[in-house]
Amino acid sequence: MKTIAKDVMKTNFKTLSPDSPISEALDIFKRSKKDGKTIFGIMVTDQDGAIAGMISMYDILLFLLPKHVKIWGNISDIEIEGIIDRTADKLKNFLVGDIMTPKVISVTPDTHLMMILDIMIKKHVRRLPVVSSGKPVGMVYISDLFNHLLERV
Amino acid sequence: MGKDTLTGLKVSHAMRKQVIVLEPGDTIDCCIQYLIKYKINALLIGNDGETPLGVVSKSDIMGAWYAGLPLSTPIEMIMNSPPLFCGSDDTLDSALDTMKTNNIYRLYALEKNSNSVVGALAYPDIVGLLYHYCSQCDQGIFNKTKEISNDRIKRYKVHEIMTKKVESCKEDASLESVVEILSGSRFGAILVSDDQNYPKGVISKTDITLCFRHGQDLSVPAGTIMSTPVASCFEKDPVESAIKTMILKDLHRLFVIPKENKSVSGVLSLTDAARLRSGSCHACITSRIRVDKS
Numbered sequence: 001m002k003t004i005a006k007d008v009m010k011t012n013f014k015t016l017s018p019d020s021p022i023s024e025a026l027d028i029f030k031r032s033k034k035d036g037k038t039i040f041g042i043m044v045t046d047q048d049g050a051i052a053g054m055i056s057m058y059d060i061l062l063f064l065l066p067k068h069v070k071i072w073g074n075i076s077d078i079e080i081e082g083i084i085d086r087t088a089d090k091l092k093n094f095l096v097g098d099i100m101t102p103k104v105i106s107v108t109p110d111t112h113l114m115m116i117l118d119i120m121i122k123k124h125v126r127r128l129p130v131v132s133s134g135k136p137v138g139m140v141y142i143s144d145l146f147n148h149l150l151e152r153v
Numbered sequence: 154m155g156k157d158t159l160t161g162l163k164v165s166h167a168m169r170k171q172v173i174v175l176e177p178g179d180t181i182d183c184c185i186q187y188l189i190k191y192k193i194n195a196l197l198i199g200n201d202g203e204t205p206l207g208v209v210s211k212s213d214i215m216g217a218w219y220a221g222l223p224l225s226t227p228i229e230m231i232m233n234s235p236p237l238f239c240g241s242d243d244t245l246d247s248a249l250d251t252m253k254t255n256n257i258y259r260l261y262a263l264e265k266n267s268n269s270v271v272g273a274l275a276y277p278d279i280v281g282l283l284y285h286y287c288s289q290c291d292q293g294i295f296n297k298t299k300e301i302s303n304d305r306i307k308r309y310k311v312h313e314i315m316t317k318k319v320e321s322c323k324e325d326a327s328l329e330s331v332v333e334i335l336s337g338s339r340f341g342a343i344l345v346s347d348d349q350n351y352p353k354g355v356i357s358k359t360d361i362t363l364c365f366r367h368g369q370d371l372s373v374p375a376g377t378i379m380s381t382p383v384a385s386c387f388e389k390d391p392v393e394s395a396i397k398t399m400i401l402k403d404l405h406r407l408f409v410i411p412k413e414n415k416s417v418s419g420v421l422s423l424t425d426a427a428r429l430r431s432g433s434c435h436a437c438i439t440s441r442i443r444v445d446k447s
Contacts, residue, residue: 059190067192068281068400086402093380098189098366102182 006109009138018097168272177229207232315419324376354379
């Protein structure tokens with residue numbers, strides 16, 4: 001049975017630069033859906049190829065979320081299109097590096113699958129970059145872990 | 154002391170429960186990322202599980218850029234220490250008094266009988282709570298069924314609480330001079346205007362921290378980095394309507410003009426609105442009791 005990260009990690013992954021416009025990240029997310037392999041997070045690497053962060057759909061949605069959202073439930077006459085248009089306009093001034101998550105938990109190719117499962121559960125993450133000598137070599141997704149570990153059940 | 158809309162309300166009613174804490178060794182670059190990501194003006198510095206050590210705000214980051222510090226500088230070098238706290242059970246009135254006395258814009262709320270930080274309280278959070286009541290109140294201008302012209306309630310107008318002084322610069326002013334003006338004042342943004350004093354754009358501390366992160370030079374002209382258009386309201390607008398605009402558009406301030414095609418006469422920020430300790434009127438002192446029960 002496969003027991004370590006490199007046994008289950010996906011090696012076909014996209015990366016972005018911290019200086020990429022956010023529209024580039026949006027394009028990758030949209031294209032992945034069209035290709036039938038929806039991805040939810042993209043690794044961000046610096047000029048040396050080292051992992052600098054991760055940008056996820058969550059990061060972009062967080063940017064979309066208004067600051068005073070807790071009182072919005074009381075307001076009925078809101079046009080959500082207007083909010084999205086305004087956010088899209090604001091997004092033009094921001095780069096991937098501005099809204100990505102800079103502190104990324106990663107594993108190495110030799111990390112045991114149970115250790116990966118433990119991290120995913122404790123830290124509430126669904127994907128973990130696999131890093132070797134500071135550079136990303138793969139990504140382990142919770143769905144792959146689930147499918148692999150429960151194959152025998 | 155007189156009764157106001159906030160009388161009897163506690164910090165826990167208005168505070169944000171999400172508190173972002175960074176480590177002292179994290180860099181200014183990382184700090185800017187979190188400020189942008191969570192749309193906040195300051196964050197707490199602390200070691201895991203220990204009493205927080207300090208606070209870093211966008212003003213501190215602006216100062217660091219002006220002083221020539223690199224983005225890789227650890228934030229402990231620029232943090233303000235110690236942070237100021239209030240109790241989550243304290244009244245909002247006492248928290249506002251503490252903020253005013255200490256000339257600060259936020260307090261961190263501690264759990265009762267403990268040193269755990271359970272929330273952050275800033276002026277916009279208090280305005281959010283006030284607006285919550287206004288939006289549900291039968292006397293609120295957006296819910297009033299009767300004609301507003303027959304309205305006997307005294308409603309605050311923007312010009313009554315706006316700050317009349319507005320810091321401004323011309324489009325060709327350097328970013329460095331903008332930073333100098335903002336550092337020497339209590340304003341969070343500067344108006345960029347043309348020779349006729351007509352508003353052209355705005356540069357906020359958020360814009361400046363973003364420029365720092367993007368490796369811009371302090372010598373670039375203000376006109377190249379300003380945000381447009383200038384969000385504005387009229388002097389005679391009800392405060393409630395201006396607050397609604399700020400909340401829905403995620404703005405911290407509106408520049409005030411007397412009437413169309415006139416130059417700016419003042420600025421209304423969420424801080425001004427919070428200091429009023431009321432929405433557009435005081436009707437909710439009584440109606441709030443009903444709102445709270447619902």
